[in-house]
Amino acid sequence: MALLPYQVIPNDWDEFYSEQVQESLLESLDTFYHQPLLDPQQTIGATDFVALDIETTGLNAQQDDIVSIGLVPFDHQRIYLAKAKHWVVSSHRLTPESVMVHGITHTDVAQAPSLKSVLPEIMESLQGKQVVVHYRYMEREFMRTAVAELCQQNFLFPVIDTLEIEARYLRENQTLMARFMNKQLPSLRLLYARERYHLPAYENHNALVDALATAELLQAQIANHQLTKKPVRALWY
Amino acid sequence: MSIEIQDIITFVSAYEPFDSLSAEDVAAMCGQIEVSYFQAQSEILEHGASIDALYMIRSGSVEVFRRTGELYNRLESGDVFGQMSILLNGRVRYPVRAIEDTLIYRIPAEKFFDLCDRIADFSDYFEVNEHSTLQQEVQSQNDNNDMTSVRVRDITQHDPAYLGADATVGECAKKMTEHNVSSIVVFDQVKEDLDGINSVSLPIGIVTDRDLRVRVLAEGLSFDTPLRDVMSTDLITLVHDAYVYEAKLLMLRHNVHHLPLVKHDKVIGIVALNDIVQYESQSSLLLVRGILLQETVEGLAELSAQVASVMVRMQKEGANSHMIGNAMSVIGRTFKQRLLQLAEEKLGPPPVPYCFLALGSMAREEQLLVTDQDNAMILSQDYRAADHGEYFKQLANFVCDGLDACGYTYCDGDIMASNPKWRLTLKEWKEQFSQWIEKPNPQALLNASIFFDLDGVDGKVAWAEQLTRFIVGKAKKNPAFLAALSRNAMNRTPPLGFFKDFVLEKDGRQRFSLNLKRRGTAPMVDVIRVHALAEGSLSQNSFDRLDDLAQSSLLPEGKTAEISDALEYLSMIRIRQQVAAVEAGEDADNTVEPEMLSSKERRGLKEAFQVLSSAQKFLKFRYTAHQKG
CATH class of the missing domain: 2.60.120.10 (Jelly Rolls)
Structure with a gap:
């Protein structure tokens, strides 16, 4: 099957997964797609999540590289730091600007393993879990592009996007007049979304801390918007 | 990583x-x-x-x-x-x-x-702190229960009795009797003011019942001795708005039973240990009343299902093992008393007077759940087997069967009033005890140790006291007996290498577990009994016995407090296990599975077992050293 183009996601995830299983894939990718997707009835309260965050050399998945990945497993009650993971990976596209943002330097990257070498472990950590991101166009597109470049295969999965949940509830709470006037929503950035739930601000940003911040944000959204009984698939993107 | x-x-x-x-x-x-x-x-x-x-x-x-x-x-x-x-x-x-x-x-x-x-x-x-685990644990039991929300002044009688330091002990005894109190505060000089009590200075001392007994009567002092000479001066006071548990902790810490309550530098009352005990025993009162209202053995058996829930409630409220053991024993005694009343209603009044005895844990007021019945009878000197034997046989059978129906199962060793061997006149009992004490045979004593904790439950309870005094008087003078008893008390050793060679018993369910009673509390009680008999203590309860021992020089300084803490800790773990089983709907027993304990509990147990082990070693040194050969 052909590669799905940039920013295009399947209409039917079940169908997409069963198609991928037919393809001759990398072993780790094959295992990944063999994990069944969540049951349509499965609720948020009964789901194992994994928050995913990446740091990159820039904002364009087609031009820039991933330089680090953070994964934090959690459920609606607890975030398990003991099982969290963090990688810095090698890249040739580090720019002074990106170093300013994430503080990962040429020296760090020089000693780091390649993304290819850690991909199997990343896939293993994601499989069978519901992936959670804050702004899906970064994490999912970068992962997709990286795998497509490395082995010309699709690497895609349904995500829960805490930014999308935030936008949805902010929009719902807008007055009719505000909506009519197409008034802008308050900031949806991770830091500001967290502030609305009185979550603390973190100082030292990296992929791991932001994955943790995303996990905490989803917990807060679940508690505040009473989402535990909701089917996970209702929040899929 | x-x-x-x-x-x-x-x-x-x-x-x-x-x-x-x-x-x-x-x-x-x-x-x-x-x-x-x-x-x-x-x-x-x-x-x-x-x-x-x-x-x-x-x-x-x-x-x-x-x-x-x-x-x-x-x-x-x-x-x-x-x-x-x-x-x-x-x-x-x-x-x-x-x-x-x-x-x-x-x-x-x-x-x-x-x-x-x-x-x-x-x-x-x-x-x-590692070194005070036991004490911390025992103390923290007192936290977060009803006692933390009740203030001590609410359970204290106000307007304490007081006297000047120059008043005599005779006046003091008289005043205490008039006021029906067990202590009196002593002021340097008594200056009456509007409140009727000295308001310028704090009292300089306190005189308690115990002081009159120990410092006046036992010393043979004259009744004219001024209070100044016999009072306790290192006065420990409590602020008037302290909580009940604080009073209790203070009493424990300083080993005193009376604390003056102070408000604005003025004594407004004295709280006695008794006030606290009374306040705490209320939870079991309802059940006791219920027992006395039952008209049939079936009714009693039905009510006995509530015994476990009383213990659960008390444990949740933070009661210590002394309080729980006491309440459970009171309940057990009440079952016996009611059964005796029902038996007498059925069989008619007894032809000659008798005294029904509790033995073992009930006599010591240390009963918990899962306990068998150990009892006996003292019969009047006028007892004639031919004329009265049948009546007492039926009476004893009625009570023992009734107790079995109420969950106090028959005693394996047949130490029950239904066994004619254990229905004796006071004279016969004295002969029996004389034989045990004067010709000590460790094997015979093994089964008889339970008789050395005895208490009258109903009837002529004064006979039980007479018998206790007889036993204590004799035991004290017979080192061979104490040596035999000591050897028996060392038979059951504690599991010392807690993590490595933790000695486990296979219980009925084929799981490896440790019997906390057999390896912990029972041998500890045995040790305490030997010392108590050697010292001539008339107390039956292990903690009371330890209190008596603390006043003597029998044990090294601090030893009784250590043993008391260890016994309390072992008992509380037993109680917690039983409560957990009751709550889980399982049969309570005396075992604990080590993996179910927290590392903290394991550490506490280890320390308690150490205390038991060294107490056993001391027993050997103290009572058996000169008996060899």
């Missing part, structure tokens, strides 16, 4: 007690944290829920409540809570609610215990 999140490490290490940890320890601990978000007004910890972590507030704030719903504390960012619950039995004692949106760091209990074990500053912060 665990990950490191600098932000969490920086936050955690900024607060006590984590600021005393090394960078490696903090990092390793932070890597194990679990994070949880709680919306404002949501429950974080519910009373009685299980808890396996120390909670630290990252952001937000919480309120901690007493079980009564009273606010106990307000905590915020950087504060920790839950340590008391994990240290005790892993059940939440103080419920906690978020008052703002709150982010919690949960530090796993295993990590917490590991740090407590290794780092003194850390454990000091939580007051879990």
Whole structure:
């Protein structure tokens, strides 16, 4: 099957997964797609999540590289730091600007393993879990592009996007007049979304801390918007 | 390898007690944290829920409540809570609610215990010093129960009796009798004011019943001796708004039974140990009343199902083993008394007087759940087997069968009043005890040790007291008897190598478990009994016996307190296990599966077993050293 183009996601995830299983894939990718997707009835309260965050050399998945990945497993009650993971990976596209943002330097990257070498472990950590991101166009597109470049295969999965949940509830709470006037929503950035739930601000940003911040944000959204009984698939993107 | 999140490490290490940890320890601990978000007004910890972590507030704030719903504390960012619950039995004692949106760091209990074990500053912060585990544990039992919400002045009689220091002991005894009190406060000079009590200075001493007995009568002092010469002067007072448990702790700490309550430098009352005991025993009163109202054995048997729930309730309320043992024994005695009344209604009044005896744990007021019946009878000197034998046989059978129906199962060794061997006249009992004491045979004594804890339950209870005095008087003078009893008391050794060669018994369910009664409390009680008999103590309860021993020089300084703490700890673990079984709907027993214990509990048990072991060694040295050969 052909590669799905940039920013295009399947209409039917079940169908997409069963198609991928037919393809001759990398072993780790094959295992990944063999994990069944969540049951349509499965609720948020009964789901194992994994928050995913990446740091990159820039904002364009087609031009820039991933330089680090953070994964934090959690459920609606607890975030398990003991099982969290963090990688810095090698890249040739580090720019002074990106170093300013994430503080990962040429020296760090020089000693780091390649993304290819850690991909199997990343896939293993994601499989069978519901992936959670804050702004899906970064994490999912970068992962997709990286795998497509490395082995010309699709690497895609349904995500829960805490930014999308935030936008949805902010929009719902807008007055009719505000909506009519197409008034802008308050900031949806991770830091500001967290502030609305009185979550603390973190100082030292990296992929791991932001994955943790995303996990905490989803917990807060679940508690505040009473989402535990909701089917996970209702929040899929 | 665990990950490191600098932000969490920086936050955690900024607060006590984590600021005393090394960078490696903090990092390793932070890597194990679990994070949880709680919306404002949501429950974080519910009373009685299980808890396996120390909670630290990252952001937000919480309120901690007493079980009564009273606010106990307000905590915020950087504060920790839950340590008391994990240290005790892993059940939440103080419920906690978020008052703002709150982010919690949960530090796993295993990590917490590991740090407590290794780092003194850390454990000091939580007051879990290795060397005072027992004392801490015993004391913390007193936290968070009804006693923490009741103030001592509410259970105290006001307007204490008082006298000047120059008053005589005769006047003192008279005044105490008039006021029906067990203590009197002594002022340097009595200056009556409008309140009728000295308001210018604090009392300089106190005289109690015990002082009159020990310092006046036993010393043969004249009744004209001024109080100044016999009073206790190192007066320990309590502020008037202290809680009941504080009074109790103070009494425990200083080994006193009376505390003057002080308000604005003025004594407004004296709280006596008795006031506290009375206040605490109320929970079992209802059941006792119920027992006395039953008209049939079936009714009694039905009611006996409630015995377990009384114990569960008392344990939840934070009662200590002494209180629980006492309440359970009172309940057991009441069953016996009611059964005897029912038997007499059926069989008619007894042809000659008798005294029904409780033996073993009930006599010691140390009864818990799962106990068999041990009892006997003292018959009048006018007893004639031919004329009266049948009546007492039927009476004893009725009571013993009834007790069995009520859950006090028949005694394996047939030490029951239904056995004609144990229905004797006072004279025959004295002969029997003389034989045990004067010609001690360890094997015979093994089965007879239970007779050395005896108490009258009904009928001519004065005969039981006479018998006790006879036994104590004789035992004291017979070193060979004490030596034999000591050897028996050393038969059951505690499992010392707790982690390595932890000696386990296979219980009925084929699981490996440790019998806390057989390997712990029972041998400890045996040790205490030997000392008590040697000292001539008339007390039956082990803690009372220890109190008597503390007044003597029989044991090295501090030894009785150590034994008392260890017995209390072993008993409380037994009680907790029984309560847990009752709550889980299982049959309570006396065993514990080591893997079900927290490392903290294991440590406490280990220490208690050490105390037992050294107490047994001391027994050998004290009573058997000169008996060899």
